[in-house]
Amino acid sequence: MEATQIKATRDDNKSLFSIPYGLFLVTSSLHGKPNGLIVNTVTQVTNTPNRVAITINKSNYSHTIIKETGVLNVNCLTTKTPFSIFSTFGFQSGRDKDKFEEISYSVSENGLPVLNDYINTFISLKVTDYVDLDTHGMFICEITESGIINSDETVTYNYYQRNIKPRPKEQKPKGYVCRICGYVYEGEELPEDFVCPWCKHPASDFEKR
Numbered sequence: 001m002e003a004t005q006i007k008a009t010r011d012d013n014k015s016l017f018s019i020p021y022g023l024f025l026v027t028s029s030l031h032g033k034p035n036g037l038i039v040n041t042v043t044q045v046t047n048t049p050n051r052v053a054i055t056i057n058k059s060n061y062s063h064t065i066i067k068e069t070g071v072l073n074v075n076c077l078t079t080k081t082p083f084s085i086f087s088t089f090g091f092q093s094g095r096d097k098d099k100f101e102e103i104s105y106s107v108s109e110n111g112l113p114v115l116n117d118y119i120n121t122f123i124s125l126k127v128t129d130y131v132d133l134d135t136h137g138m139f140i141c142e143i144t145e146s147g148i149i150n151s152d153e154t155v156t157y158n159y160y161q162r163n164i165k166p167r168p169k170e171q172k173p174k175g176y177v178c179r180i181c182g183y184v185y186e187g188e189e190l191p192e193d194f195v196c197p198w199c200k201h202p203a204s205d206f207e208k209r
C-alpha cells in the first residue's frame, strides 16, 4: 500500500503518557537507617546476564544512598497497594523522616527492606554501572537475590491513576494540580521553574483547574 499522512494530534510530549509503567518501591539503607522511594523507572535491560536499570532523580535521598552503597531492593507493588504506601514513600523525604516507622517489613540477604504486604516479588540488586543523565542518575544493576511472594498483579501507573489516587475534593481551591501525584499549587501563576515538592516533576506536568 501507499503510505498516507499520519492522522494524529501533535500535543507537546503528552504522547509519552501512552508508554505503560509499573510502580515499584525501591529500598536502600544508610548507616542502619532504611529508606524507600516509589519509582516507575524499573526496566530489565539485558538477559544474559540479567541486568536491570533504575533511574532516580538526583534530588531524592535514595539517589544519594544508592550512589554511596551500590545496593538496593526492588519491591514490585501490586494492585492491592493502598494510597498510604504511595504517600508514605512517594511524597516525603527520608532525609527528615523514618519512612519505615509504621511499615511491616523483612530484610533480604543484603540487609535491605522487603515489604511484608502489597508486593508480589522482590529483587535485590547490586549496581555495576552508573549513567549520569543530568537531573537523574541511571543505575545499571545485576541481580543478587530474588523471590516470588504471590501471584497478585503488579500495579501499573495507569491503574494507580484510575483506582488508587484519591479523587480531588468538590470544593477545590483555584490553582495548578500536579497530574502525577495530585499536589495542588495554590496561586494565579505557576512559576516556569516550579518543581513539585512531592514527586519532583516539573511545571509542565501541572494543569490549571
Ligand code: FE
Residues within 6 Å of the ligand: 178, 179, 180, 181, 182, 183, 196, 197, 198, 199, 200, 201
Ligand atoms: Fe507531583
